[in-house]
Amino acid sequence: xxxxxxxxxxxxxxxxxxxxxxxxxxxxxxxxxxxxxxxxxxxxxxxxxxxxxxxxxxxxxxxxxxxxxxxxxxxxxxxxxxxxxxxxxxxxxxxxxxxxxxxxxxxxxxxxxxxxxxxxxxxxxxxxxxxxxxxxxxxxxxxxxxxxxxxxxxxxxxxxxxxxxxxxxxxxxxxxxxxxxxxxxxxxxxxxxxxxxxxxxxxxxxxxxxxxxxxxxxxxxxxxxxxxxxxxxxxxxxxxxxxxxxxxxxxxxxxxxxxxxxxxxxxxxxxxxxxxxxxxxxxxxxxxxxxxxxxxxxxxxxxxxxxxxxxx
Amino acid sequence: xxxxxxxxxxxxxxxxxxxxxxxxxxxxxxxxxxxxxxxxxxxxxxxxxxxxxxxxxxxxxxxxxxxxxxxxxxxxxxxxxxxxxxxxxxxxxxxxxxxxxxxxxxxxxxxxxxxxxxxxxxxxxxxxxxxxxxxxxxxxxxxxxxxxxxxxxxxxxxxxxxxxxxxxxxxxxxxxxxxxxxxxxxxxxxxxxxxxxxxxxxxxxxxxxxxxxxxxxxxxxxxxxxxxxxxxxxxxxxxxxxxxxxxxxxxxxxxxxxxxxxxxxxxxxxxxxxxxxxxxxxxxxxxxxxxxxxxxxxxxxxxxxxxxxxxxxxxxxxxxxxxxxxxxxxxxxxxxxxxxxxxxxxxxxxxxxxxxxxxxxxxxxxxxxxxxxxxxxxxxxxxxxxxxxxxxxxxxxxxxxxxxxxxxxxxxxxxxxxxxxxxxxxxxxxxxxxxxxxxxxxxxxxxxxxxxxxxxxxxxxxxxxxxxxxxxxxxxxxxxxxxxxxxxxxxxxx
Numbered sequence: 072x073x074x075x076x077x078x079x080x081x082x083x084x085x086x087x088x089x090x091x092x093x094x095x096x097x098x099x100x101x102x103x104x105x106x107x108x109x110x111x112x113x114x115x116x117x118x119x120x121x122x123x124x125x126x127x128x129x130x131x132x133x134x135x136x137x138x139x140x141x142x143x144x145x146x147x148x149x150x151x152x153x154x155x156x157x158x159x160x161x162x163x164x165x166x167x168x169x170x171x172x173x174x175x176x177x178x179x180x181x182x183x184x185x186x187x188x189x190x191x192x193x194x195x196x197x198x199x200x201x202x203x204x205x206x207x208x209x210x211x212x213x214x215x216x217x218x219x220x221x222x223x224x225x226x227x228x229x230x231x232x233x234x235x236x237x238x239x240x241x242x243x244x245x246x247x248x249x250x251x252x253x254x255x256x257x258x259x260x261x262x263x264x265x266x267x268x269x270x271x272x273x274x275x276x277x278x279x280x281x282x283x284x285x286x287x288x289x290x291x292x293x294x295x296x297x298x299x300x301x302x303x304x305x306x307x308x309x310x311x312x313x314x315x316x317x318x319x320x321x322x323x324x325x326x327x328x329x330x331x332x333x334x335x336x337x338x339x340x341x342x343x344x345x346x347x348x349x350x351x352x353x354x355x356x357x358x359x360x361x362x363x364x365x366x367x368x369x370x371x372x373x374x375x376x377x378x379x380x381x382x383x
Numbered sequence: 384x385x386x387x388x389x390x391x392x393x394x395x396x397x398x399x400x401x402x403x404x405x406x407x408x409x410x411x412x413x414x415x416x417x418x419x420x421x422x423x424x425x426x427x428x429x430x431x432x433x434x435x436x437x438x439x440x441x442x443x444x445x446x447x448x449x450x451x452x453x454x455x456x457x458x459x460x461x462x463x464x465x466x467x468x469x470x471x472x473x474x475x476x477x478x479x480x481x482x483x484x485x486x487x488x489x490x491x492x493x494x495x496x497x498x499x500x501x502x503x504x505x506x507x508x509x510x511x512x513x514x515x516x517x518x519x520x521x522x523x524x525x526x527x528x529x530x531x532x533x534x535x536x537x538x539x540x541x542x543x544x545x546x547x548x549x550x551x552x553x554x555x556x557x558x559x560x561x562x563x564x565x566x567x568x569x570x571x572x573x574x575x576x577x578x579x580x581x582x583x584x585x586x587x588x589x590x591x592x593x594x595x596x597x598x599x600x601x602x603x604x605x606x607x608x609x610x611x612x613x614x615x616x617x618x619x620x621x622x623x624x625x626x627x628x629x630x631x632x633x634x635x636x637x638x639x640x641x642x643x644x645x646x647x648x649x650x651x652x653x654x655x656x657x658x659x660x661x662x663x664x665x666x667x668x669x670x671x672x673x674x675x676x677x678x679x680x681x682x683x684x685x686x687x688x689x690x691x692x693x694x695x696x697x698x699x700x701x702x703x704x705x706x707x708x709x710x711x712x713x714x715x716x717x718x719x720x721x722x723x724x725x726x727x728x729x730x731x732x733x734x735x736x737x738x739x740x741x742x743x744x745x746x747x748x749x750x751x752x753x754x755x756x757x758x759x760x761x762x763x764x765x766x767x768x769x770x771x772x773x774x775x776x777x778x779x780x781x782x783x784x785x786x787x788x789x790x791x792x793x794x795x796x797x798x799x800x801x802x803x804x805x806x807x808x809x810x811x812x813x814x815x816x817x818x819x820x821x822x823x824x825x826x827x828x829x830x831x832x833x834x835x836x837x838x839x840x841x842x843x844x845x846x847x848x849x850x851x852x853x854x855x856x857x858x859x860x861x862x863x864x865x866x867x868x869x870x871x872x873x874x875x876x877x
Contacts, residue, residue: 104642192523196545196858265707268636273862274530275523276634351707352636354715355545355859 077161080329084157088333089299090114092306092340099344100270114299118292126288131190139185140286140293143178147297147304150174155232156307158314158332159325162229168216171228172209175260178301179205186282193274197281204266204278204358208259211365215252218245218372219312222379232311234318234328241379243319248372250312254339255365257305259358261298264347266358276352303336306343310335384434384598384746386425386811391437393422397449399437400424404453410740411727412813413839414459417826419467419494422446423837425811425824429745436809441469448474455727458847466493466562476513481555481876484508492563493835515541515549523858527556534872538861545857550850557876565836570596570804573833574669577823580838581874582663586619586655587816588838589668591823594748596670599810599825600801608672608796609749610787614684615655615664615673617780617787620817622651624777625695627869628702631770634866635711643698650691657684672797685788692781699774712767716852716864719764728848730819730841732868735772736764742815756783766867806831816841818871840874 094111101108128137153166153174183201186194216231222245223231259266262279274281283294314328314335323331353361391399403409403426412425412434424437439446448471450457460471461480468491471477482490488508515522520543527535535556541549561580565573577592578585590612597604604612629644652662657680659667667674677684702708718728723736733740741758743751759775761768810825819841828834845868853864 100638104639105646106642192521195521196523196542199544200859264636270636270638273634275525275861276859347636348639350636351705351711353707354711355857357710 074161077159081157081160084333085151085300088157088336089303090118090296092303092336093299095337096340096344096347099341100348103344103348114295118296121287121292121295122289124288126290128287128290129189129191129285132185132188132285135181135188136185136285137290139181139188140290140297142181144293144297144300146174146178146181147300151300151304153228154304154308155228155311156304157329157336158232158234158311159329166228168220168226168228168231172213172216175301176205176209178297182282186285189285191285193281193284197274197278197284200278200355201262201282204259204362207359207362208256208365211252211362211369212256212260214366214369215249215256215372218252218369218376219249221373221376232308232315234315236322238315238318238322240319243316245372245375245379246312246316246319248368248375250309250316252365252368252372253305253312254309254342255368256362257302257309258343258346259362259365260305261302263343265350265353265361268352270347306339307332307336309339313339384594384748384811384813386434386436386809388436388438388809391424391439393439393441393446396422396424396437396439397447397452400426400449400453400456407724411453411455412822413824413837413843414456414463415824415835415837416463416467416469416493417835419469419491419496422463422469423824425822427746427813429740429742432746434746434811434813436811444468445470445472447472448477450474454725455844455847458843462843465491467491468494479508479510479555481558482508483555484510492560510553512539512551512553513541513549517543519543520548527553536872538865540853540858540861542858545859547853547856547858547861550853550861552846552850554846554872555876557873559873559877561877562836562838565838566833570833573836575666577836577838578665578668580877581840581842581871583623584619584816584818584821584840584871584874586615586659586664586668587814587821588823589664589666590616591812591814591816591821591838593668593670594812594814595810595823595825596800596812597810598812599804599808599827600670601805602671602798602800604672604749605795605798606792607676607794608798610791611658611673611677611796612668613750613754614784614787615659615667616814616816617784618651618655618658619664620780621691621777621784622648622655623817624773624780625651627866628699628770628773628777630866630869631712631766631863632702632708634862635708637702637705637708640698640702640705640708647691647695647698650687650694654684654687654691657687669797671800672795674797676796681788681791685785688781688784688788692778692785695777695781699777703771703774709767712765712770712863712867713763714765715856715860716766716867717764718848718852720762722851723764723848726847726851727844729844730816731769731772731776732845732848733819734759735761735768737762740820742813742820746813748812748814750787754783754786756780766863769867804831804833818842818869818874819845838874838877840871840877842870842872842875845870846875 093114098108098111150171154171183198186198219231220226267278286294408430410427412427415423422439427434463469465481523540525538527537537553539551574592578589580588625648629641632641655664656662658677718736720737739758739760743755744758756779759772761771804827806829808827812823814821822839824837826835849868
């Protein structure tokens with residue numbers, strides 16, 4: 072594939088896929104509950120609606136509150152360029168695994184700061200919850216990526232996720248475990264069920280939605296856009312893991328890989344919708360147990376990677 | 384239902400009431416006044432199915448508060464202070480309940496006698512929340528405008544980290560003056576206002592109103608009307624129990640369950656529509672009987688009820704047997720049986736804490752002396768117990784409806800109601816609304832018109848129960864506790 076075509080298709084995906092994925096997940100959730108649901112283009116419509124709305128800004132907030140959504144969007148955009156969440160993504164130098172992890176941590180850091188900045192009690196307890204959750208989730212997420220890095224002997228994400236022709240059946244468990252670990256930690260990272268319920272109207276039970284409760288207008292539009300982008304990148308990485316697992320059995324060509332990476336992204340979205348339509352939200356005290364599943368998957372993946380390395 | 388009218392002097396009130404409540408089956412019905420020159424205490428004996436009305440004449444604007452020794456009086460004394468300007472001396476946390484700062488400090492809407500000048504300064508409408516202090520304690524204000532389409536009420540949660548230390552509930556945003564208006568409008572039209580006291584409890588309020596008026600003029604509704612009234616009451620219970628279970632499913636994030644229950648609630652409301660002509664059963668029950676005879680619909684109702692029961696059973700089984708849903712609800716929001724009794728909790732909240740009190744059993748009217756379903760009691764007092772009580776009652780009511788539809792007699796549905804009310808009489812109606820014990824108490828004056836119309840909604844007792852239940856729980860569990868009580872704001876505020 073020529074580099075220009077690669078860039079054009081990547082830009083198009085970047086503009087369309089994140090909000091589309093959000094819309095598809097909501098639609099699937101509604102259909103799974105026998106509801107018709109909003110059209111899948113609703114997130115786009117919401118985005119433009121919010122961009123045209125007047126902003127209400129809390130008098131007690133500072134520049135932090137106003138700039139956070141821009142900082143976050145910029146960080147997430149950078150992550151979207153660095154992390155290979157689509158197989159046809161052009162590689163950029165400096166795509167280090169730890170850079171991506173800490174850019175995501177930066178997003179969380181600024182979200183927490185801005186929610187504390189508004190001095191709303193909802194911001195106070197939700198940022199405390201977010202900080203607790205991230206403390207638990209980060210090891211699981213980092214470990215699953217490190218397991219992959221170990222097997223490829225590189226922390227460059229484009230090298231980790233490169234489609235190697237010699238990939239063998241022996242790598243299948245590693246990719247599957249890493250993918251599962253990444254999926255579970257992404258659910259927590261993105262404040263989805265069963266840790267956090269993005270659809271209930273009750274701010275008292277929420278994490279992410281309670282943090283952005285004071286955001287409105289353009290600020291909210293950008294916050295939601297960066298959320299959608301973050302979701303697309305994280306689910307895209309999961310999809311890539313599962314796609315690599317598939318490549319262990321069957322070797323698709325470049326075009327098939329590109330198409331499959333989009334299909335797999337939506338399949339991960341479907342899995343999320345399935346979890347959200349059937350699971351019950353966990354009690355706050357047992358949330359760590361769920362994250363522990365993710366951590367276990369990642370630990371197993373790391374173990375497999377080390378075992379494979381020592382066998383070679 | 385007849386009540387025994389006794390005069391109890393003010394200084395004997397405390398001993399009489401505490402010895403009455405010493406028998407743990409006996410209950411306090413309500414405390415109010417007629418015009419501000421006396422205190423009225425309605426006490427109930429569920430074992431005998433009898434009630435007594437104690438009248439204690441007042442000489443001034445003050446009376447000794449019973450709250451320090453009988454805690455369940457606290458809410459009534461606050462209401463009486465607001466509405467009549469009678470000051471409960473010694474009330475530990477006296478503050479406004481129904482009338483907010485915008486009202487004139489000397490305004491006591493139900494007081495009709497002239498006010499004595501000396502006490503005026505005691506009434507200040509300044510509201511202060513209980514302050515919880517200490518390192519790391521912060522307050523979360525929720526409402527009065529909530530993030531859903533529900534009624535207004537303010538919750539002030541004092542928290543330490545995730546743990547709730549104290550919940551103070553401020554109500555009164557929906558105070559519409561219904562009780563005062565009921566004593567002003569012609570009594571023949573009062574039913575429309577009485578059933579609007581709490582809109583989701585229209586059938587129960589209409590029934591309590593009808594029973595109160597019927598006991599006043601001493602008539603009976605015809606047998607067929609009695610059956611139709613019970614059908615209407617039980618259909619309301621079914622629809623609202625399904626709605627509350629669905630609300631619970633929403634709050635624990637069980638979305639598939641929530642949408643299924645929302646659909647089934649629609650079926651229950653459609654049954655109510657078939658029976659009464661409106662989904663929320665407005666204008667059906669009236670003093671003397673019911674408004675119309677839905678004879679032609681009865682076979683459809685029987686058929687549809689059976690269909691509803693068949694489709695509900697697997698859904699509820701799925702809800703009950705879902706282990707993560709159970710884990711979410713167990714041990715949360717516990718009210719111990721002793722506290723439930725001390726604060727006089729009624730209905731679902733009371734029965735979930737082991738108080739086997741159901742007015743259909745204990746003060747049976749209409750068809751209930753022979754048909755009252757068994758009292759659904761649980762002992763744990765947590766969210767899951769309240770859900771279980773709801774589920775048991777739901778199926779009991781469905782079974783009762785099927786029996787009633789089989790046995791329903793023929794005949795007229797409306798008795799003749801006299802034109803005039805008797806002078807200086809008392810009428811009382813006690814109904815088991817879906818939330819619990821609902822009391823309508825009517826007094827007539829010498830002019831043969833209603834001089835005071837008092838309504839005690841079950842929510843009036845149970846709001847305190849919510850405060851008790853959430854104490855020591857996680858902030859994230861507050862919405863679940865709140866939903867498991869499912870209380871009415873408008874029924875409380877009146």
